Amino acid sequence: MKKYSRRKFISNSLKVTAGLAVVSIVPIGLTKFFNQDRVDPGNVWKELMKSDQTPLPIPPLLENKSSMPNVAEFHLTVQMSKKEFIKGKETNTLGYNGDYLGPVIRVKNGEEVSIKVKNNLNEETTVHWHGLQVNGENDGGPHNLIKSGESWNTRFTINQPAATLWYHPHGLHKTGEQVYKGLAGLFYIDDEVSDSLNIPKDYGVNDVPLVIQDKRLDSSGKIEYNLGMHDVMMGLQGETILVNGAINPYLEVPSGKMRFRLLNGSNARIYEFLFSNNQKFIQIASDGGLLEKPVEMTKLVLSPAERAEIIVDFSEYKKGDVVELTNQGTGLMKFVVNEEKQKTYNIPDRLAQIERIDPSKSVNTRKFVFQGMGPMVNINGRQMDMDRIDEEVNLNATEIWEISNPTTGMMGMMGGMAHPFHAHGVQFQLLDRNGVQPPKNERGWKDTILVQPGETVRVIATFKYQGIFMYHCHILEHEDTGMMGQFRVK
Ligand code: C2O
Ligand code: CU
Ligand code: CU
Numbered sequence: 484m485k486k487y488s489r490r491k492f493i494s495n496s497l498k499v500t501a502g503l504a505v506v507s508i509v510p511i512g513l514t515k516f517f518n519q520d521r522v523d524p525g526n527v528w529k530e531l532m533k534s535d536q537t538p539l540p541i542p543p544l545l546e547n548k549s550s551m552p553n554v555a556e557f558h559l560t561v562q563m564s565k566k567e568f569i570k571g572k573e574t575n576t577l578g579y580n581g582d583y584l585g586p587v588i589r590v591k592n593g594e595e596v597s598i599k600v601k602n603n604l605n606e607e608t609t610v611h612w613h614g615l616q617v618n619g620e621n622d623g624g625p626h627n628l629i630k631s632g633e634s635w636n637t638r639f640t641i642n643q644p645a646a647t648l649w650y651h652p653h654g655l656h657k658t659g660e661q662v663y664k665g666l667a668g669l670f671y672i673d674d675e676v677s678d679s680l681n682i683p684k685d686y687g688v689n690d691v692p693l694v695i696q697d698k699r700l701d702s703s704g705k706i707e708y709n710l711g712m713h714d715v716m717m718g719l720q721g722e723t724i725l726v727n728g729a730i731n732p733y734l735e736v737p738s739g740k741m742r743f744r745l746l747n748g749s750n751a752r753i754y755e756f757l758f759s760n761n762q763k764f765i766q767i768a769s770d771g772g773l774l775e776k777p778v779e780m781t782k783l784v785l786s787p788a789e790r791a792e793i794i795v796d797f798s799e800y801k802k803g804d805v806v807e808l809t810n811q812g813t814g815l816m817k818f819v820v821n822e823e824k825q826k827t828y829n830i831p832d833r834l835a836q837i838e839r840i841d842p843s844k845s846v847n848t849r850k851f852v853f854q855g856m857g858p859m860v861n862i863n864g865r866q867m868d869m870d871r872i873d874e875e876v877n878l879n880a881t882e883i884w885e886i887s888n889p890t891t892g893m894m895g896m897m898g899g900m901a902h903p904f905h906a907h908g909v910q911f912q913l914l915d916r917n918g919v920q921p922p923k924n925e926r927g928w929k930d931t932i933l934v935q936p937g938e939t940v941r942v943i944a945t946f947k948y949q950g951i952f953m954y955h956c957h958i959l960e961h962e963d964t965g966m967m968g969q970f971r972v973k
Pocket of ligand 1: 611613651653788905907953955957
């Protein structure tokens with residue numbers, strides 16, 4: 484098992500977030516610790532065989548209890564549990580139908596879905612379907628509280644393209660802790676387009692979810708949610724990275740193409756994913772679905788709550804070769820190539836058609852300004868108030884939202900920090916970042932958008948679902964502190 488040194492962790496977060504508190508305490512020279520443990524494939528394989536590394540856990544697919552066509556019924560139980568992240572060291576966790584994380588809920592576009600959620604915690608929770616386009620009453624935000632011992636039945640029709648979404652709790656001031664303790668699961672939508680593409684799609688075999696989260700494990704292996712001032716400022720970041728709940732696991736892969744669905748399920752950490760050998764990969768989907776065209780890359784940045792589907796080709800490797808997935812060079816998990824040949828997949832040049840929303844259709848431009856720090860974080864000068872609706876949006880209106888992260892005053896002096904903006908019940912298209920066309924992998928549907936210090940991002944959306952929805956920073960400690968607001972669509 485690998486422990487991440489505090490130094491390495493600091494230099495990593497420094498690179499990505501240029502965090503204000505971090506900058507003030509870390510001499511720049513420490514960044515030389517970055518990138519030290521690149522992998523020599525030959526040796527790692529032998530080491531791996533000797534050590535007792537964990538195979539990558541694959542979350543189960545949740546059973547559909549309905550036998551009717553085009554109708555799906557699912558049961559989720561939110562429960563308290565225990566788990567050993569480190570062998571022999573037990574910690575309290577939370578999980579959906581299990582001890583940590585949750586099963587994958589898989590539905591089809593057009594399907595009528597009902598989900599029964601039973602809350603077996605001794606506190607309130609909610610289950611929010613992040614990225615799903617449904618009415619406010621089914622969204623699972625802070626208004627849809629499920630009391631301890633009670634159940635919530637929700638019902639909706641899927642009306643959006645194939646995508647990798649996720650679900651997690653959303654109680655007011657409680658999201659950070661409950662997600663951190665283990666409440667998060669994936670929600671897949673399939674459609675005719677995703678079914679027809681010649682891409683890997685065997686769940687858990689060549690189409691594998693990777694939920695990446697960082698934890699602060701204490702010496703007894705416990706994950707406590709105790710926030711210090713630094714955590715309130717930057718969000719809670721831990722030194723140990725989990726993939727699907729395991730520390731530095733490995734996955735055997737065939738010598739061919741694999742599809743990975745990455746979710747940054749961390750409270751606050753931003754990752755820059757790359758492979759140990761700088762291997763190229765192809766991004767095929769962003770938060771809300773397939774991209775129009777595959778995008779070749781060697782690095783992928785995901786901020787909290789963002790997802791990406793990527794295709795990695797292992798066909799050039801021979802048996803026993805090991806490729807590591809890293810965060811800026813620090814290993815997160817290993818892929819061990821086995822001999823199995825598999826079917827050939829040809830990633831088409833055109834994945835899906837995305838109808839561009841015409842900016843001239845916009846009837847309103849709203850501004851959202853990230854401000855303040857620590858306990859003062861807010862949007863547009865206001866902190867979350869359940870009794871206040873911040874924005875009224877007309878049903879079916881198309882609007883441009885302009886999200887900015889100015890570095891003025893104290894924030895400017897400290898260098899500012901990046902905030903991932905998310906809104907419920909809608910998928911956006913990015914128009915521009917600081918007036919410039921967004922990078923190719925951000926030209927599909929997005930529901931979470933990282934806004935760097937000094938940046939203004941313009942997005943456009945049509946609001947097709949009614950009810951009360953949240954918009955917020957997806958650094959969960961910021962959200963819980965009040966960097967959140969409400970919009971009502973009617
Ligand atoms: Cu991922 Cu308001 O949620
Ligand atoms: Cu959401
Ligand atoms: Cu934030």
